[in-house]
Amino acid sequence: MKVDVFVIGAGAAGLTAARKAAEKGLKVLVAEKGSGATIQSSGVIDVAGYLSSNGMFVSAIEGVRTIASKYKNHPYSTIGGGRKTEPDKRAQESEKIVRKALEDFVGSMKSVGAKFVGSLDENVLVTNFVGTFKPTCLCPSTIYSGILKNLEDSSVVFVGLKGFPDYNPKFCAQSFSDTVSRLKIKPKSVNHTYLDVPGLEGRGDILAIEIARIIDDPEMLEKMGQNLQKSAKSAEQIAIPTAGLESPEENIKTLAEVTGANVFELISFPPSVPGYRFVKRLEKAAQKAGAIVRRGYKVVGANCNNIVKSLRVEMGRKVTEIEADAYILASGSFLGGGLKEDCDFLKESVFNLPVFGGDGSNLEEVYLEKLLSREVFPKGGHRLFSSGISVNEKLQPISYEGEPVYSNLYAAGSILSGYNYMAEKSGMGVALATGYLAGLNASS
Ligand SMILES: Cc1cc2nc3c(=O)[nH]c(=O)nc-3n(C[C@H](O)[C@H](O)[C@H](O)COP(=O)(O)OP(=O)(O)OC[C@H]3O[C@@H](n4cnc5c(N)ncnc54)[C@H](O)[C@@H]3O)c2cc1C
CATH class of the missing domain: 3.50.50.60 (FAD/NAD(P)-binding domain)
Incomplete structure (x- = not known):
């Protein structure tokens, strides 16, 4: 061949x-x-979050420029012309290529029905299964709508699923509250609740991928929406562990319409549905x-x-x-x-x-x-x-x-x-x- x-x-x-x-x-x-x-992976696009000597970068592109000019062995330096190129020039070239590559990536995802949101000019914080955050810059829209700055001044509820052992919403809500208070961010309220997964009631070993498949089924999604509406009551922000495999964007939209809240997906650890x-x-x-x-x-x-x-x-x-x-x-x-x-x-x-x-x-x-x-x-x-x-x-x-x-x-x-x-x-x-x-x- x-x-x-x-x-x-x-x-x-x-x-x-x-x-x-x-x-x-x-x-x-x-x-x-x-x-x-x-x-x-968590399925979000980290470009440059931290440097041990620098702390968190305000934007991914600030990170790319800093790394490309300071660290000549880093891949961002290499794509900017390599070690024989002057640091400033390397940083400029690297920025150009990273911007082109990420723009091209977002377009390619759009062509297959996936919406990635964010910008290389701003790092945002996304919440994970244990209620802590990490900086990133481009996310599936299902995750991006729950970035930390969108949760300020809101009532937030973390929704767990009965029989799904990988995610504990009570722990997540507690850890989230502790972390945001250290950052001087004050949501109106932070709560948690549990729902049944329609069709999987009574099980104690449900996998994230099974929940994702259930959510992709329109009939099950409707039942899930009804359960969610009852449990999450008047929360303005609802965090769920997964939005589905095939049609997460549409699923989130449906759940938001039923509940009247902003519904978003948390980033998870392996095995990761977004990954x-x-x-x-x-x-x-x-x-x-x-x-x-x-x-x-x-x-x-x-x-x-x-x-x-x-x-x-x-x-x-x-x-x-x-x-x-x-x-x-x-x-x-x-x-x-x-x-x-x-x-x-x-x-x-x-x-x-x-x-x-x-x-x-x-x-x-x-x-x-x-x-x-x-x-x-x-x-x-x-x-x-x-x-x-x-x-x-x-x-x-x-x-x-x-x-x-x-x-x-x-x-x-x-x-x-x-x-x-x-x-x-x-x-x-x-x-x-x-x-x-x-x-x-x-x-x-
Ligand atoms: C738990 C975890 C969470 C992460 N979360 C994030 C995140 O949220 N955001 C982020 O930006 N990054 C994240 N990362 C980092 C990110 O996943 C990696 O940097 C990125 O996926 C690397 O991609 P890759 O294509 O280089 O390698 P890989 O994804 O590892 O792909 C290499 C592939 O090559 C194949 N292969 C190897 N040898 C052979 C062979 N001999 N023949 C045929 N095939 C072969 C392997 O099967 C493998 O699938 C995370 C990483 C981990 C481990």
Whole structure:
């Protein structure tokens, strides 16, 4: 089999890269061995939330500019021209690319019926299942309507579902009250309540995905709306744990009409319905552009000289060779499987590419244990989480000497070194911006 562009990984980075290459009219194949970080994510787009030396950024773009000018190994610096470019110029270029990539992303989501709301010019706080917040900048509209500033001066009720053990609305409401009072925000009232899930009454082990499917059924949604109206009474803001899988925007609208309140979805921990929905929508957008997405295709080896000539792909018991003109490595970090531990060292899984620390150091002979701190939450995060492969400004993986390893190989997303998305809240921002650029570069 022969394609123009072969993408390894169907997370946010791989599916964005595949869509961009397919939009250029190329034959694109995406191979996906299993799930990764994207499906586990909260489904909101963090571009730049924090920096340990800086605290929270007022806007994502302020964060991108600061990071790109100060940290030359960060992917935002790389897309802005890399270490040879002056810091101010790097910041400007990076801002331009991040803006283009995120605008392009919002348009692609719209084309598959998903509405993302927010702005790179303002970080907002969204509430999670345990009643605390995190900064982000673009959210599905079902989540965005519940941003913290919309909850000030309102009566808020957190709605739990009987038999759904992953979410405790009482705890969430208490923690929310404590946190907002520290921030000197005073909602009129904060309460919680429980509802039955229509059709699943009496169960004690309900999964979020089951609730989401129930909510997608118009008959069940109507019953849920009636239950909600009775329990949430005159609340102005109603927080629910999930808005559904297929039609969350319409479901929220229906619930808002029945209750007369603003109804919104909380961000959750894995297994995350918004994360699952997000992957489905990214995949739909890539397929709509013409990309072929194959799940259960694991890349197990590569045939290379100074270029990548073909990849060996395992599909069940069969192994086949697939050739392409260009390849994009978007295999993720530890969760995706792009990086792995091998005999106490950090390795890249498919090509055995050189691995680097976040500071650009060579990790070839550094024991993995040295990349972990003794503290659980060290300031700035564990070194391991900013480790990965390094790329040049074209997003080609480089050797320890700084040369591209294979001229037709590009990389994007969380396999890249130089940033720690957990500490910075930059996960999807980096995945979408580098995926966008890798897709364009691989097509040219
Ligand atoms: C619990 C959690 C919550 C998060 N919440 C947020 C959030 O709210 N907002 C935000 O911005 N970021 C969030 N992040 C970070 C964000 O999810 C990641 O930064 C982003 O999803 C990385 O995307 P990716 O495409 O690089 O990798 P992944 O999504 O991990 O995708 C890599 C894919 O490559 C595939 N793969 C790997 N090796 C092979 C192979 N050999 N052959 C074929 N396929 C292969 C894997 O199966 C995987 O699906 C969160 C992360 C986690 C873990």
